[in-house]
Amino acid sequence: MAYLEGKNLVASYGVVPILHECSVEVEKGELAVIVGPNGAGKSTVMRVLLGMLEATAGSVTLDGKDISMLSTQDRISKGLAFVPQTKNVFPSMTVEENLQMGGFIRKDDISKTIEEVYELFPILYEKRKQLAVQLSGGQRQQVAFGRAMMTKPSVMLLDEPTAGVSPIVMDEIFSNILDVRNAGMAVLMVEQNAQQALNIADKGFVLVSGRNEHTGTGKDLINDPEVRKKFLGG
Amino acid sequence: MSDSIDIINAFALLTNFVILPALSYGSQLALGALAVTLVYSILRFSNFAQGDSMAFGTMLVILISGYMISKGWTITGFPTAILAIPLALIGMAIYLLLMDRLVYRHYRKIKAKQNIIGITASIGVMFITGGIVRFILGASAQRFGDGERFIFSVREFKAFTGLEQGIAFKTSQFLTISLAILLVAFLFYFLQKTKTGKAMRAYSDNTELALLSGIDPDKVVQITWLLVALFTTIAGTLYGLDKGFAPQQYHLLLLPIFASVIVGGIGSPIGAIAGAFLVAFSEILLTYAYKKFLIYLLPLSMHPSSLVQLIGTEYKYAISFVILVIVLLIRPTGIFKGKVIDGE
DSSP states (O other), X not given: OOSEEEEEEEEEETTEEEEEEEEXXXXXXXXXXXXXXXXXXXXXXXXXHHTSSOOSEEEEEEXXXXXXXXXXXXXXXXXXXXXXXXXXXXXXXXXXXXHHHHTTTOOSOOHHHHHHHXXXXXXXXXXXXXXXXXXXXXXXXXXXXHHHHTXXXXXXXXXXXXXXXXXXXXHHHHHHHHHHHHTTOEEEXXXXXXXXXXXXXXEEEEEETTEEEEEEOHHHHHHOHHHHHHHSOO | OOSSOOHHXXXXXXXXXXXXXXXXXXXXXXXXXXXXXXXXXXXXXXXXXXXXXXXXXXXXXXXXXXHHHHTTOOOSSSOTHHHHHHHHHHHHHHHHHHHIIIIIHHHHHTTOOHHHHHHHHHHHHHHHHHHHHHHHHOSSOBOOOOSOSXXXXXXXXXXXXOOSSOOOEEHHHHHHHHHHHHHHHHHHHHHHHSHHHHHHHHHHHOHHHHHHTTOOHHHHHHHHHHHHHHXXXXXXXXXXXXXXXXXXXXXXXXXXXXXXXXXXXXXXXXXXXXHHHHHHHHHHHHHSBOHHHHHHHSOGGGOOSSOOBSSOGXXXXXXXXXXXXXXXXXXXTTTTTOBOOOOO
């Protein structure tokens, strides 16, 4: 059984069904990527894993334990962390306050973790007294990342971390993600840039209309002619 | 009265009849406006029950201080109401939390588009609260300030300075201004420096991300109501000590309070304070009769014969309205760039 596993998830927004028995999983020290066309339910999978949307069937397990019934906050304290695609910082708070809020549920001293985030993203140390709203898109993404790391999570869920950033910043973000993975975290991300994401991914899930269409290692999926034709543009 | 130009006496006159009253009225409005701002930022609706809640808090203070006076528990120099505030605060907090439990929580649960539904719900709470106050204390006006009325009176001031025009500094004005400074300092310290205060700002800034960070929304809402109870009770009590208690008067305070919040910038605490003083000074400056002031300043030949009052005091609430309209037309975000109300 994988470290984080969503199995046969069924979910809907009101009466609109989104997920039909969809499964994803990720191991520690592994980067798994969910790709697929718009409306495939990629972000919905994330929301279900986090407990922000209730699944009508299926289960979510973390380290073998069923967490399907836990609230979002409880899942966060169990080790899940999430970086939403948009609105992923507290705009009118400083960089440092954003990080402090990220560590809100921790009872121990968080200053060391803040320093670790600053080591990973030195620019944030320089801008620690600035409001998040004043930062550039890439820097804000780093704040969002840093905020999520404050709980010292074992699983990092990322919803389109490279949406709307320049190619250079995209490379930077991907390299940050690999750092996080190499540090032993399980990373599961939804990506619009399927080609680049599968290139660095250990595992990939191709979703279409809420169903698993293809599953395999990143390399396998890239080399699969059908996946290439349908999702990677040839 | 001398017929030469007399700037010092003119200034003393203005201080006594405009500056001190406007400072204390502005402070009272600011405390009320901060309560409205807190509710707007955290619970996302404009709380129409604010004025009547202030009446409720003041009612508690009147009842408790009445009991204290009957037992002889008073402090020399200051109104007993000050001693009654801590107990009244507890009552007010319980009442607000109860209203949240009975009314507002339901709409949070069903994730209603909050401002308009919250407004409608708060109008209901407003009528209930106002009704309870009138049921218990009656609708007529009353005064409840005991103790020394003045820090220094006109006569003492004249004797001390030798000026023809005296300045009186009322105990209620002294209490208003000093308590307002303390409360505002406390609020800013709380929001900027404490973990709970930061969590409140985070919740106001980005609710979903706050939940993702493990911030407990119920706790944030409860602490908000506790702060609202603090500001509401003290604002109401200070206003009552200054101008007397009348339920209808408190009900009408909603207008200048909302004007303050919108003028300053919705959701901005500094804006609420700035807006409150702008509204208070406009109200008093525009309704003050400048005859005597001009007599001090102008040579005999130019002395005015009329009162030189721009607007009659009976129209003072219209001033809040006009300020509101002007701000919404010219700068809907207010002085300190708050949010624009968009019905969501």
